[in-house]
Amino acid sequence: MRNCSTLLTIIIAKTGKPFSDFNQLCVLHKNSVKLGETYLNDKRCREFIEASAEVMKRDQRDALNKAKPRFFALMADGATDTSNNELELIYVRMLYNGEPVNKFLAITELPKGTADGVIESIRESIPW
Numbered sequence: 001m002r003n004c005s006t007l008l009t010i011i012i013a014k015t016g017k018p019f020s021d022f023n024q025l026c027v028l029h030k031n032s033v034k035l036g037e038t039y040l041n042d043k044r045c046r047e048f049i050e051a052s053a054e055v056m057k058r059d060q061r062d063a064l065n066k067a068k069p070r071f072f073a074l075m076a077d078g079a080t081d082t083s084n085n086e087l088e089l090i091y092v093r094m095l096y097n098g099e100p101v102n103k104f105l106a107i108t109e110l111p112k113g114t115a116d117g118v119i120e121s122i123r124e125s126i127p128w
Helices: 004-015 021-030 042-066 115-125
Strands: 072-080 086-096 099-109
Touching (some): 004 021, 004 042, 021 042, 042 086, 072 115, 099 115
Antiparallel strands (some): 072 086, 086 099
16 A cells, blocks of 8 residues: 555645645644655655656556557647646557557647647657
């Protein structure tokens, strides 16, 4: 079972809350669960999320590289964030155990809002 501080970092990552909310979540949970003192700050929360993201990226890269047969398609969709920056959401469709699956690959900020900018962001997102 995951420890509570790991679960709280997942809540921060999944909900898009600021890292500074981590301390408040820890205080709320501290009365009912033993959290320890070492990792209860927003800097550690960021480190946990970044480490989790790196593991997920590595696992996805390995899955793409080990897929047999190695067929895949890239899909991209544009969006804007709360500050109106143009983003590209990139997905890969691949075979996993012989079945087609869609996997999230990346969210990248476009260097420029043109077709060339989209292609550049896709190239930078491919993990191999």
